[in-house]
Amino acid sequence: MNSTTKAFKLAAIALAAAALITAQSSASQGVTTSPKQATVSKKLLWKQEFTGKSGTKPNSKIFSYDMGGGGWGNNEHQAYTDHNATLTGTGQLALKLKRIPYNPDDLNETCPIDTVGNACEFESARIQTKGKLNFKYGRLEARIKVPVGDGTWPAFWLLGSDISSNAWPNCGEVDIMETKGSEPYTVHGTAHGPGYSGGDGIVNTKTLSSRLGSGYHIYALDWTYNKMVWSVDGKVYHTVTPSVVGNHSYVFNKPMFMILNVAAGGWFAGDIDPDLNSAQMTVDYIRYYSLNGQGTMSGTSSAIAAGK
Numbered sequence: 508m509n510s511t512t513k514a515f516k517l518a519a520i521a522l523a524a525a526a527l528i529t530a531q532s533s534a535s536q537g538v539t540t541s542p543k544q545a546t547v548s549k550k551l552l553w554k555q556e557f558t559g560k561s562g563t564k565p566n567s568k569i570f571s572y573d574m575g576g577g578g579w580g581n582n583e584h585q586a587y588t589d590h591n592a593t594l595t596g597t598g599q600l601a602l603k604l605k606r607i608p609y610n611p612d613d614l615n616e617t618c619p620i621d622t623v624g625n626a627c628e629f630e631s632a633r634i635q636t637k638g639k640l641n642f643k644y645g646r647l648e649a650r651i652k653v654p655v656g657d658g659t660w661p662a663f664w665l666l667g668s669d670i671s672s673n674a675w676p677n678c679g680e681v682d683i684m685e686t687k688g689s690e691p692y693t694v695h696g697t698a699h700g701p702g703y704s705g706g707d708g709i710v711n712t713k714t715l716s717s718r719l720g721s722g723y724h725i726y727a728l729d730w731t732y733n734k735m736v737w738s739v740d741g742k743v744y745h746t747v748t749p750s751v752v753g754n755h756s757y758v759f760n761k762p763m764f765m766i767l768n769v770a771a772g773g774w775f776a777g778d779i780d781p782d783l784n785s786a787q788m789t790v791d792y793i794r795y796y797s798l799n800g801q802g803t804m805s806g807t808s809s810a811i812a813a814g815k
Contacts, residue, residue, distance in 0.1 A: 549646065553795040553804060553814035561596025564589075568809040569640055573633040573768070576616035581773035583660075585629040586616030592632035592767075600790040602632040602661075604654060604769045606783070620772070628779070633768035640810040641668045641762035642795060645802020648727035649767075649793045651684065654786035655720035658779025659688035660770040661788040663726055665763040668805075676704035679758035681735065684726035687776040688786075691718040694726065696737035696745040702755035706774075709752070711737070711745035723791055731801050732760060762805055765793075 555569070576586035591603045607630050609615060615626035622628060642665070653661045662685045667678030680699035697710040715724075729736040737745035749757040769788045772779045795814070796802060804811050 548799050549796045550802075551794060551796050552645065552802060553811065555600075555793045555814055556598060557594055557600040557790065557792065558598055559594045559596070561594060563594040565592055565594070565600055565634060566813050568807070568813045569636055570634040571637065571639065573635060573766075576618045576627040578619040578773070579770070581770070581775060582619050583770045584618050584620050584627060584658075584772040584779060585631040585770055586618070586627040587633045587768070588630050591630055592634050595789070598791065600767075602634075602767060602769045602788045602790070604629055604631040604659065604771055604786045604788075606785065629771045631769045631771065633766065633770075635666075635764060635766040636806070636810065637666070637668070637670075637764045638806070639764075640804060640806040640814075641764050642730075643762045643803050643805070644730050644732065644798070646727060646729050646796040646798055647683065647765070647793075648725055648795075649684075650723050650725050650791040652723045652789040652791070653684075653686050653719045654769060654788050655688060655691065655718070656780050656783040656786045657688045658772050658776050658783055659686075659786045660773060660776035661686055662766070662768055662770070664766050665728075666766060667758065668762040668764050675699075677701050677756075677758065679761070679763065680704070680708075681728060681730075681759065681763065682708075683728045683737065684739075685775070686719055688720075688780070689777055691720055692716075694719060694724075694739050694744075696728075698735065698747045698752075698759070700752065700755060700758045703752065709747055713739050713742065713744035715739070723789075729798060730759070731798060733757065735759060 572589045573587050593601060595601050606628060609623050609626050615624060617625040618627040649663050651663060663683045665681040670678040676699045682697040685695040693712050693714045695710055695712050697708040699708045703709050725740050727738045733749055735747045736743055
């Protein structure tokens with residue numbers, strides 16, 4: 508073997524040894540090839556597309572109304588009615604927030620705010636499926652265009668169906684989507700439960716490059732046993748499991764009912780633009796899927812059938 512051939516052979520051996528050392532070092536640091544993600548089987552179980560004539564109320568087999576003012580525990584400035592949620596006539600549901608002038612000759616709803624007679628400043632809509640339709644696990648998503656304006660507070664969320672016998676926050680609350688008009692690019696996803704409620708909820712946010720209110724976005728919760736995953740337009744931004752809750756109780760492995768509403772002001776949304784007279788949250792659809800066989804509905808047969 509001549510000296511040139513020997514030099515090449517020694518160099519090759521050295522390179523191979525270096526590659527082996529590098530591979531071993533990388534493996535020890537956890538730098539490995541990512542396995543393929545498991546396939547998720549998704550099956551549509553229930554939906555609402557909101558087809559119907561303009562001005563029609565949402566399906567009463569599914570939705571009921573929360574009514575009145577009182578601040579709703581958050582110093583909110585609106586009173587909820589049964590006439591501020593109607594179909595648009597073009598396939599959407601509109602939840603309308605409207606400023607209402609004070610009328611001394613009328614019996615205004617009261618809110619915990621500094622107005623004449625503590626009269627609520629706005630009327631709005633809050634609809635829910637309590638006693639009619641519950642969801643447990645699966646994927647719940649809605650395509651929503653949120654309102655615009657400082658002080659607006661739209662939400663798409665869940666409450667534990669046992670709330671009547673298991674008061675909040677022990678019943679659990681899952682905010683699939685919340686935004687506030689003063690942060691028009693940012694969506695909030697939050698889990699509330701015993702020991703982590705209100706301002707101490709387990710929250711994360713996603714900030715988009717365009718204003719949420721400039722178009723529709725898909726807000727979703729992928730919910731399986733001991734795990735909840737939030738996303739907007741397919742991009743995951745928040746995950747909650749029992750380990751995240753820590754020493755507190757994880758209270759989300761049970762049926763929950765759905766709520767859609769638009770509030771004004773309050774602890775979360777803050778000051779209201781004095782020039783804000785109206786705003787609207789528009790829901791294009793709601794869809795509910797099973798995930799790998801996980802996902803069930805309970806409630807009345809008519810509410811379940813109304814989404815088939």
